[in-house]
Amino acid sequence: MAVAPITTQESEAPVRGEATPRRRGRPGTRRTPRGQDGNPHENPPIVTVYFHTDGELHHAWCGQALEFHGTRAGLEIDFFCLYCVEHVTLPNSILSRIPVGPPLV
Numbered sequence: 404m405a406v407a408p409i410t411t412q413e414s415e416a417p418v419r420g421e422a423t424p425r426r427r428g429r430p431g432t433r434r435t436p437r438g439q440d441g442n443p444h445e446n447p448p449i450v451t452v453y454f455h456t457d458g459e460l461h462h463a464w465c466g467q468a469l470e471f472h473g474t475r476a477g478l479e480i481d482f483f484c485l486y487c488v489e490h491v492t493l494p495n496s497i498l499s500r501i502p503v504g505p506p507l508v
């Protein structure tokens with residue numbers, strides 16, 4: 404006497420929704436290099452401060468000379484604007500890019 408195997412609907416029907424999860428790249432990874440997706444390679448202009456022709460560093464917002472307060476870990480230089488009562492920190496890496504003269508409005 405032959406016996407037919409017992410099958411259930413679960414074993415016959417293809418399982419939906421249990422596909423292996425799609426692998427996505429790590430967060431923050433890009434497919435295209437920077438500069439091709441809207442981010443330009445050029446550095447943005449320095450607009451917070453400028454070197455006045457008198458040799459001092461001036462605050463671009465008010466045009467007043469900044470007061471030197473010191474350096475931080477050799478990486479940043481701290482200034483203070485007495486007119487705006489505002490702390491201004493500049494990274495050492497941008498010193499060569501600070502414009503000379505009052506900013507053009």
Ligand SMILES: [Zn+2]
Pocket residue numbers: 462464465466467484485486487488489
């Ligand atoms: Zn100021």
